[in-house]
Amino acid sequence: MFKELYEKNVSTVAKSDYDALYEEHQKTLKAALKIERRLHKIMKMSDRILFEKLDANEKYAKQVKRYSYIIKQGDSQGKALLKTTYDLEELLKIELENERLLMQEIEETQKEVVFTMGAIGESRSKETANHVKRVAEYSKLFALYYGLDEQEAELLKQASPMHDIGKIAIPDAILNKPAALTADEFEVMKEHAQIGYEMLKHSTRPLMKAAAIVAHEHHERFDGRGYPRGLKGYEIHIYGRITAIADVFDALGSKRVYKNAWKDEDIFPYIQERAETQFDPKLVEIFFEHLEEFVAIRDALKDEFY
Ligand SMILES: [Fe+2]
Numbered sequence: 001m002f003k004e005l006y007e008k009n010v011s012t013v014a015k016s017d018y019d020a021l022y023e024e025h026q027k028t029l030k031a032a033l034k035i036e037r038r039l040h041k042i043m044k045m046s047d048r049i050l051f052e053k054l055d056a057n058e059k060y061a062k063q064v065k066r067y068s069y070i071i072k073q074g075d076s077q078g079k080a081l082l083k084t085t086y087d088l089e090e091l092l093k094i095e096l097e098n099e100r101l102l103m104q105e106i107e108e109t110q111k112e113v114v115f116t117m118g119a120i121g122e123s124r125s126k127e128t129a130n131h132v133k134r135v136a137e138y139s140k141l142f143a144l145y146y147g148l149d150e151q152e153a154e155l156l157k158q159a160s161p162m163h164d165i166g167k168i169a170i171p172d173a174i175l176n177k178p179a180a181l182t183a184d185e186f187e188v189m190k191e192h193a194q195i196g197y198e199m200l201k202h203s204t205r206p207l208m209k210a211a212a213i214v215a216h217e218h219h220e221r222f223d224g225r226g227y228p229r230g231l232k233g234y235e236i237h238i239y240g241r242i243t244a245i246a247d248v249f250d251a252l253g254s255k256r257v258y259k260n261a262w263k264d265e266d267i268f269p270y271i272q273e274r275a276e277t278q279f280d281p282k283l284v285e286i287f288f289e290h291l292e293e294f295v296a297i298r299d300a301l302k303d304e305f306y
């Protein structure tokens with residue numbers, strides 16, 4: 001450009017001036033190029049920094065977005081899971097409660113059936129429903145003081161009302177004879193223990209098994225002179241030994257077709273004298289040691305029509 005200018009104006013500009021001017025211009029150009037390169041470099045650098053930063057920010061933002069999504073998802077999933085857990089827990093509670101009620105119902109029904117069967121046996125012989133209730137309570141008390149655990153004592157309490165169930169097979173003429181039985185009649189009467197056992201022995205239920213033992217052995221005597229098998233001492237199951245003393249204590253104090261109710265002053269010596277002959281001596285000992293409790297049961301479950 002300078003060269004063209006010079007040639008056009010060669011007449012007005014000296015050659016030396018032109019050279020100086022040209023040289024100056026070259027210097028300025030170099031410097032400008034240098035500055036431009038540097039600027040370019042700086043711009044590139046700043047761009048890179050800027051882009052890198054943007055990039056990083058974007059990545060970070062994406063990550064934050066993702067994390068918050070996960071957290072949100074997790075949170076709502078967690079909440080849903082928690083709700084499901086609570087719902088399940090509620091359902092389970094209801095299920096368990098239903099099951100408990102059902103079990104309770106079954107148990108109550110079972111107890112009632114057993115008790116009613118016992119009462120049927122007793123009512124045929126004109127004994128009162130309270131007799132079996134009292135025998136049940138005495139039996140549990142004996143069992144606990146004898147050392148059986150609560151569960152077994154309760155089992156015996158439920159089973160003992162069945163002791164005379166076999167009496168349903170004994171003819172009325174014998175069962176309700178208002179006088180002493182003849183030897184033959186007594187033989188028939190004695191059959192109720194075996195009959196009761198035969199009726200109950202097939203069950204595998206603990207309650208029925210216990211009731212079978214009670215029916216079978218409640219007339220066995222500690223000295224071996226009882227019936228139906230003449231078992232002796234500890235051969236007689238504890239359920240049998242307990243029901244024997246509980247039944248006799250209650251029968252003596254109750255009015256029966258063949259006898260009046262005995263007074264305590266006659267009952268107590270009767271039982272005391274029969275320790276080791278008719279009754280397990282340990283049970284006789286328990287009876288007198290806790291006499292007040294046995295009498296309290298009797299008083300609480302009195303026969304109403306006396
Ligand atoms: Fe009996």
Ligand SMILES: [Fe+2]
Pocket residue numbers: 131163164247251
């Ligand atoms: Fe009885």
